[in-house]
Amino acid sequence: MALKDIVKAHIRDLEPYQPGKPIEAVERELGISGSVKLASNESPLGPSPKAMAAVQQAVANIHRYPDGASFDLRRKLSQRLAVGEEQLVFGAGADEILELLAKILLGPGDECVFAWPSFAMYPIVVRGMGATPVQVPLDRDLVHDLAAMAASVTERTRLVFVCNPNNPTGTSIGADDLDRFMSTLSEDVVVAIDEAYADFARRRDFPDALSWVARRPGTIVLRTFSKVFGLAGLRIGYGVADPELADYLQRARHPFNVNRLAEVAAAAALDDRDYLEKITRLNASGVDYLSRELRDLGIEVWPSDANFVLARTGSDVYEKLLLQGVIVRPLGGFGMPDHVRISVGLPEENERFVKALRRIREVEA
Numbered sequence: 121m122a123l124k125d126i127v128k129a130h131i132r133d134l135e136p137y138q139p140g141k142p143i144e145a146v147e148r149e150l151g152i153s154g155s156v157k158l159a160s161n162e163s164p165l166g167p168s169p170k171a172m173a174a175v176q177q178a179v180a181n182i183h184r185y186p187d188g189a190s191f192d193l194r195r196k197l198s199q200r201l202a203v204g205e206e207q208l209v210f211g212a213g214a215d216e217i218l219e220l221l222a223k224i225l226l227g228p229g230d231e232c233v234f235a236w237p238s239f240a241m242y243p244i245v246v247r248g249m250g251a252t253p254v255q256v257p258l259d260r261d262l263v264h265d266l267a268a269m270a271a272s273v274t275e276r277t278r279l280v281f282v283c284n285p286n287n288p289t290g291t292s293i294g295a296d297d298l299d300r301f302m303s304t305l306s307e308d309v310v311v312a313i314d315e316a317y318a319d320f321a322r323r324r325d326f327p328d329a330l331s332w333v334a335r336r337p338g339t340i341v342l343r344t345f346s347k348v349f350g351l352a353g354l355r356i357g358y359g360v361a362d363p364e365l366a367d368y369l370q371r372a373r374h375p376f377n378v379n380r381l382a383e384v385a386a387a388a389a390l391d392d393r394d395y396l397e398k399i400t401r402l403n404a405s406g407v408d409y410l411s412r413e414l415r416d417l418g419i420e421v422w423p424s425d426a427n428f429v430l431a432r433t434g435s436d437v438y439e440k441l442l443l444q445g446v447i448v449r450p451l452g453g454f455g456m457p458d459h460v461r462i463s464v465g466l467p468e469e470n471e472r473f474v475k476a477l478r479r480i481r482e483v484e485a
């Protein structure tokens with residue numbers, strides 16, 4: 121038997137997601153140490169101390185299955201967001217909610233519309249169901265072209281992803297633009313507004329996406345504890361949807377998809393106001409610093425409402441930074457071979473990146 125003949129063609133043809141290189145792998149390959157990783161939009165502050173304490177306490181109970189309903193976290197979050205408990209769906213990262221959406225909505229012949237370049241998981245979850253991704257190019261400012269996206273919706277479209285702020289560009293859309301888009305869209309498609317980075321956004325007209333969940337059935341807002349809450353390694357994210365959509369997602373998920381440690385850590389992190397304030401302040405000054413320094417070097421950067429900065433450094437800069445122990449994210453896989461994405465680090469890590477980049481520039485000059 122040839123396995124390749126029986127595995128589904130749409131799975132066989134999948135291009136795997138390429139994660140940022142782990143520090144350990146880079147150091148092993150290059151024989152270096154003391155490198156910095158600014159490649160995966162992780163929190164430079166480490167986890168919230170409150171979350172760590174909660175995890176330590178819960179460790180003694182990991183022989184028990186988790187609470188499949190995430191009762192405590194659900195209650196706390198529903199109060200925080202002023203939504204019904206039945207509107208929340210938790211997943212092993214927001215990634216799992218993306219996959220559940222694809223699972224309940226998409227099959228061969230169905231289309232999913234999203235902007236491109238955008239989050240690398242979108243084409244993977246769509247193709248993984250044998251459905252067709254419809255990738256709508258960002259506009260000239262690398263912002264979602266919402267008019268073009270609306271025009272790309274056909275009778276085959278089941279799902280639309282809107283990534284705001286957008287990864288890997290950091291650009292965002294404002295309330296007026298989102299409102300116009302949502303109110304013109306067909307009622308027969310589900311819209312997922314991916315707000316993985318919303319807590320970092322500083323523009324004053326950043327949309328209130330949750331209000332659309334209340335106004336439009338078939339709308340879901342995705343959030344994660346991986347970025348602003350610093351819990352990427354525990355894998356927990358969630359969706360806020362109208363109760364009917366949330367119910368379908370609940371049926372499709374595994375009963376214990378969110379692990380016990382993630383549940384308690386997320387609940388504790390929600391209460392850690394100090395951490396939230398610290399990380400958003402640190403991030404804002406980091407985005408400003410990196411943008412300023414890059415512009416100083418004559419490098420084009422884009423306005424970022426996220427915890428990373430997109431820069432047009434020219435090709436090969438990713439490899440040259442690696443040799444100096446600075447790991448950023450190359451974007452060749454997005455058709456942007458001249459660009460890199462730099463996650464905001466601690467001030468000294470950001471400075472280390474800028475120094476390394478200056479050295480590369482000096483050698484080239």
Ligand SMILES: *Cc1c(COP(=O)(O)O)cnc(C)c1O
Pocket residue numbers: 212213214215216239283286287314316343344345346347352355356357
């Ligand atoms: C990081 C990210 C997610 C999900 O992250 P999880 O770790 O799976 O919660 C979702 N969308 C975007 C745009 C992201 O960048």
